[in-house]
Amino acid sequence: MSEQAPATETQVEAAEFETGTDGPLVGIVMGSESDRATMEKAGTELEEHGISFEIQVMSAHRSPDLVATYSKEARARGLRVIIAGAGLSAALPGVVAAHTDLPVIGVPLAAKSGVMNGLDALLSVAQMPPGVPVACVGVDNARNAAVLAARILGA
Ligand code: RP5
Numbered sequence: 001m002s003e004q005a006p007a008t009e010t011q012v013e014a015a016e017f018e019t020g021t022d023g024p025l026v027g028i029v030m031g032s033e034s035d036r037a038t039m040e041k042a043g044t045e046l047e048e049h050g051i052s053f054e055i056q057v058m059s060a061h062r063s064p065d066l067v068a069t070y071s072k073e074a075r076a077r078g079l080r081v082i083i084a085g086a087g088l089s090a091a092l093p094g095v096v097a098a099h100t101d102l103p104v105i106g107v108p109l110a111a112k113s114g115v116m117n118g119l120d121a122l123l124s125v126a127q128m129p130p131g132v133p134v135a136c137v138g139v140d141n142a143r144n145a146a147v148l149a150a151r152i153l154g155a
Helices: 009-019 033-048 064-073 092-099 116-126 142-153
Strands: 026-030 053-057 081-087 104-109
Touching: 026 033, 026 064, 026 092, 026 142, 033 053, 033 081, 033 104, 033 142, 064 092, 081 092, 081 116, 081 142, 092 104, 092 116, 104 116, 104 142
Parallel strands: 026 053, 026 081, 081 104
Antiparallel strands: none
16 A cells, blocks of 8 residues: 655645535525425434535425526535425426536425325436436435435545
8 A cells, every 4th residue: 555645735725625624515405494394304314424514495496596596506615415305396306406517316205285195206306317317315215315415425
């Protein structure tokens, strides 16, 4: 095994900037306040892994401009993974993925007026067109989204 020369201060600063250690590494977004209780489980899991995160409500249908701006600016803000949860016609994870090349993990949610306990959202999240991937966890399984994010980040 070869020994590496110690990093200079400049290299360390650059590495910190690249990995966004000053801000959150994971963005958790959801389509509605009614999704919050389920999606907060992702935050709890990230905390256990020592991974910084932020949580925001934004809807692919009700606030599409906000979703586009958030997604386009995510990488430059230091985010490295986005977890997006939505119910019903769950477009949020896919729309986020359309606007960023960061890995997006979709959480299909079983909304109150959903079909077959979240099957509508599950299909909406999983059935992305070729070239625009969304990693899809199980219905309401926000915790698994966080575990997957931790693995992507190697944390
Ligand atoms: C989706 O519609 C949301 O993600 C939520 O799961 C569902 C219902 O939203 P609310 O009517 O409760 O705001 O967009």
